[in-house]
Amino acid sequence: MTEDGILEDRDALDAILDQWRHERPDLDLESMAVLARITQLAALVNASVERLLSQHGLQGGEFDVLTALRRSGDPFTLTPSELSRMVMMSRAGMTNRLDKLEASGLVQRTLDPIDRRSFRVALTARGREVIDRVLPAHAANLSRLMADLGDEARNALDGHLRVLLRSASASADAASRRLH
Known part of the structure; x- marks a missing residue:
């Protein structure tokens, strides 16, 4: 391990990058290396999370809805539109998710007393x-997955990923505007 806590171990991605550097020394592949590792990490984290959730009879999307309701505070109630925005999914997809959660007794849908054209989704006692x-x-x-990083390294990584995410989001937004 180096002084800054970085492992010196080479992995399969290093071998792939070495091959590309040999074949195409004209290309800057450092970004590819970082983003490939982020992609691999995301897949491993998602698999770990899905395994844990399945032990509790949940899928990731259902967990997202339940956590959105729980963190909204008492009375743990939101509209389907609010939930769709919070978990970044379509209304149609949200309806399917809510159907399953309601059938499981984890949420309850009722008519909105203020706007009877709309529904409210509430976390049931069992859901909570x-x-x-x-x-x-x-x-x-998640803490176990991050255990090899100290607080300083974790905070630095969080800051760097925040910048990268902001940059990638701005780039995606600009590309989307060019298409429309």
């Missing part, structure tokens, strides 16, 4: 119990 049981296990799982 499930999310309050799963969330600590989820947080512990």
Whole structure:
């Protein structure tokens, strides 16, 4: 390990990059290396999260809805539109998710008393119990995955990823505007 806490171990991606450097020394491949590792990491983290959630009878999308309701605070109620925005998915996809969660007794849909054309989605007592049981296990799982990083390295990584995400989002937004 180097002084800054970086492992010196080479991995399969290093071998691929070495081949490309030999074949195409004219290309800057450092960004490819970083983004490929982020992609691999995301796949591993997602698989770990899905395994944990499945042990509790949940899928990732259902967990997202339950956590959105739970963090909204008492009375743990939102409209389907609010939920769709919070979990960044279509209304149609949200309807399917809510159907399953309601059938499981984790959420309840009722007519909005203020706007009877709309519904409210509420976390049931059982839903709150499930999310309050799963969330600590989820947080512990994520902490375990990050355990090899110290606080300083984790904070630095968070800052760098925040900048990268902001840049990639701006680039995607600009590309989307050019298409429309």
